[in-house]
Amino acid sequence: MVTEHITADADIAPVAALIADPARAAMLTALLDGRALAAGELARVAGVSPPTASAHLARLLDGGMVAVVAQGRHRYYRLAGPEVAEVLEVLARVGPRPRVRSLRQSRQARLLGEARTCYDHLAGRAGVELLGALLAAGYLVGQEAFEVTERGERGLAGLGVDVGAVRDTRRGFAPGCLDWTERRFHLGGALGAAVTCALMDRGWYRRGVARRVVEVTEKGRKGIAAIYACKELTSHALVTEMR
Amino acid sequence: MVTEHITADADIAPVAALIADPARAAMLTALLDGRALAAGELARVAGVSPPTASAHLARLLDGGMVAVVAQGRHRYYRLAGPEVAEVLEVLARVGPRPRVRSLRQSRQARLLGEARTCYDHLAGRAGVELLGALLAAGYLVGQEAFEVTERGERGLAGLGVDVGAVRDTRRGFAPGCLDWTERRFHLGGALGAAVTCALMDRGWYRRGVARRVVEVTEKGRKGIAAIYACKELTSHALVTEMR
DNA sequence: CGGACGCTTCGATACAGGACGAAAGGTGTC
DNA sequence: GACACCTTTCGTCCTGTATCGAAGCGTCCG
Numbered sequence: 001m002v003t004e005h006i007t008a009d010a011d012i013a014p015v016a017a018l019i020a021d022p023a024r025a026a027m028l029t030a031l032l033d034g035r036a037l038a039a040g041e042l043a044r045v046a047g048v049s050p051p052t053a054s055a056h057l058a059r060l061l062d063g064g065m066v067a068v069v070a071q072g073r074h075r076y077y078r079l080a081g082p083e084v085a086e087v088l089e090v091l092a093r094v095g096p097r098p099r100v101r102s103l104r105q106s107r108q109a110r111l112l113g114e115a116r117t118c119y120d121h122l123a124g125r126a127g128v129e130l131l132g133a134l135l136a137a138g139y140l141v142g143q144e145a146f147e148v149t150e151r152g153e154r155g156l157a158g159l160g161v162d163v164g165a166v167r168d169t170r171r172g173f174a175p176g177c178l179d180w181t182e183r184r185f186h187l188g189g190a191l192g193a194a195v196t197c198a199l200m201d202r203g204w205y206r207r208g209v210a211r212r213v214v215e216v217t218e219k220g221r222k223g224i225a226a227i228y229a230c231k232e233l234t235s236h237a238l239v240t241e242m243r
Numbered sequence: 244m245v246t247e248h249i250t251a252d253a254d255i256a257p258v259a260a261l262i263a264d265p266a267r268a269a270m271l272t273a274l275l276d277g278r279a280l281a282a283g284e285l286a287r288v289a290g291v292s293p294p295t296a297s298a299h300l301a302r303l304l305d306g307g308m309v310a311v312v313a314q315g316r317h318r319y320y321r322l323a324g325p326e327v328a329e330v331l332e333v334l335a336r337v338g339p340r341p342r343v344r345s346l347r348q349s350r351q352a353r354l355l356g357e358a359r360t361c362y363d364h365l366a367g368r369a370g371v372e373l374l375g376a377l378l379a380a381g382y383l384v385g386q387e388a389f390e391v392t393e394r395g396e397r398g399l400a401g402l403g404v405d406v407g408a409v410r411d412t413r414r415g416f417a418p419g420c421l422d423w424t425e426r427r428f429h430l431g432g433a434l435g436a437a438v439t440c441a442l443m444d445r446g447w448y449r450r451g452v453a454r455r456v457v458e459v460t461e462k463g464r465k466g467i468a469a470i471y472a473c474k475e476l477t478s479h480a481l482v483t484e485m486r
Numbered sequence: 487c488g489g490a491c492g493c494t495t496c497g498a499t500a501c502a503g504g505a506c507g508a509a510a511g512g513t514g515t516c
Numbered sequence: 517g518a519c520a521c522c523t524t525t526c527g528t529c530c531t532g533t534a535t536c537g538a539a540g541c542g543t544c545c546g
Contacts, residue, residue: 012272012334016262021504025256039523049506054524056504065337073513073522083337090333091255094308094326264534282493295535297494316492316543 018063019091023048024056028065028079028088033212034120034193036069036078082188085118115205115214118186120193122205126216127186130195133227134187146174146187160198166190199223261306262334266291267299271308271322271331276455277363277436279312279319325431328361358448358457361429363436365448369459370429373438376470377430389417389430403441409433442466 019025023046030045031037037045043053057077060066065084066077079085115126122130134140139152148156153163167173167190174191187195199205204220207213216224262268266289273288274280280288286296300320303309310323322328358369365373377383382395391399396406410416410433417434430438442448447463450456459467 011265011268012331013263013265013268015334015337016259016268019259020256020263022254022256023504025254025259029255040521048504050523051507051525052505058524075523083333087330087333087337088255090326090330091258094258094324094330266534283491286493291534292536293493294495294537298534301494318493 014063015065015087018060018065019087021056022046023052024060027053027056027060027077028084031066031077031079032085032088033117034079034085036076038074038076040074042077082120089118115216116212117196117214118188120196121186121188122192122196122199122214123186124214126205126214126220129224130199131185131187133224134195137227139227140174140187142174146191148174148191156195159195160202161191161194163191163194166194257306258308258330261303261308262330264299265289266295267303270296270299270303270320271327274309274320274322275328275331276360277322277328279321281317281319283317285320325363332361358459359455360439360457361431363439364429364431365435365439365442365457366429367457369448369457372467373442374428374430376467377438380470382470383417383430385417389434391417391434399438402438403445404434404437406434409437 019028026046027042030042039053039057040050042057043050046053046056048056057066057068060077061068064080067080068075068077070076115122115124117123118127121127131140134152135146137152137155138149139155140146141149148163156163174187174189186192196205199220200207202219202223203217204223206215206217208215262271269289270285273285282296282300283293285300286293289296289299291299300309300311303320304311307323308327309320311318311320313319358365358367360366361370364370374383377395378389380395380398381392382398383389384392391406399406416432417430418432429435439448442463443450445462445466446460447466449458449460451458
């Protein structure tokens with residue numbers, strides 16, 4: 001008798017197969033910082049010819065792992081969503097023991113722990129701290145998923161984040177995203193991406209030399225401290241102070 | 244100029260390749276409830292011949308995805324660790340939209356949300372609640388990883404858990420394990436497995452008909468309530484009450 | 487001790503899919 | 517409008533590997 005298992009599990013093999021190829025894996029990890037890269041660039045990072053890369057990207061697209069936007073004669077590919085990034089992160093933790101070899105790599109690892117992008121939002125120690133500041137200031141409320149207070153809406157507007165526009169996207173608004181170095185939540189979702197983007201524009205954070213590494217600038221440190229400290233300040237006062 | 248990227252990321256492609264084969268994926272998901280299955284059983288659930296299954300299992304073993312223990316003429320395979328289970332869980336969430344079709348599947352999904360095993364420890368609403376009870380009773384302390392108090396050591400002993408023996412294992416002692424239905428922590432690691440095992444033996448929980456589904460018995464409900472309520476009771480009193 | 491059973495190794499086969507060169511389809515630039 | 521550029525499609529080769537039958541090596545049982 002053949003036992004037909006009743007299982008709600010999705011077919012994971014096809015998804016894994018998409019990541020199983022070295023070239024595709026290289027492309028996906030290259031996209032892990034959330035930016036969109038052109039097909040040619042992806043061919044280069046994967047170490048394959050343009051035709052080969054095109055075939056791979058077609059499969060990734062068909063499998064729902066990446067999305068594409070055509071712009072002139074370029075076609076920019078990006079990860080399809082946060083779940084995809086999460087899979088890549090988790091996969092990196094299993095398998096080969098992450099023994100650090102060179103001093104240089106060790107430094108890289110430390111920097112990644114300090115601050116990095118997780119798909120498209122800030123993660124690492126800096127990400128956890130940013131969330132802590134926004135909570136302390138009363139901009140956000142919640143435990144594992146967050147909501148913006150009225151005060152937070154004004155405050156974030158002062159930082160260049162249009163909360164109303166963010167709310168319109170279909171993506172999860174402001175879920176907590178568990179940090180694998182800090183073991184604590186940082187701000188993810190549409191709001192996390194928007195805040196990260198705005199603060200990058202403001203020069204609080206700066207992309208580092210290596211992929212996904214982010215530096216906290218002096219301005220950023222002061223900004224975070226200000227949010228933390230001035231819990232009772234009006235958001236207007238905070239903004240003017242930060243000029 | 245060829246740019247050599249400095250990347251601390253592990254090679255995810257080989258790991259993904261192990262999961263990419265349908266037969267291997269079937270075996271791994273069959274092991275997801277934490278039990279160890281014999282090679283023959285795994286061959287059956289994967290729908291392949293014993294030789295083929297043996298080859299697959301050898302590759303999984305070499306790749307560090309499963310562990311094996313020989314017992315008589317059987318060889319029992321189990322997942323190598325919680326990280327492996329986590330990868331499978333996350334992979335199942337990406338890709339095909341988990342649209343529930345039949346009423347039956349919907350019921351399954353609901354049951355899985357109620358209580359299930361996550362690799363080898365209790366998860367779902369029941370898992371979160373169990374951890375809450377242990378924390379409320381002062382048996383455990385901690386935020387994302389937990390330590391057993393002196394009082395907890397006595398209390399857990401009364402429930403059939405030998406904390407000293409658990410501590411000797413090389414596995415992480417009592418890390419929090421993030422629940423993907425509840426978005427909150429439940430108790431994982433060696434202690435999580437030991438507690439789950441002990442409470443199953445005591446009849447607080449019972450494995451359901453479908454894989455990974457767990458039922459909370461009446462006895463279990465009362466037990467949890469007792470732990471919650473009797474914060475100031477001595478563990479001895481708790482144990483006698485629970486007889 | 488012989489036989490049944492469980493699992494693995496070996497050898498052979500067949501198929502999927504990853505690689506590239508050549509050429510075609512669009513899009514910007516001079 | 518001719519050309520350069522990015523990207524894709526097509527055709528073809530070739531490696532990697534999933535598959536099974538037969539045989540070999542243990543273990544349990546009568």
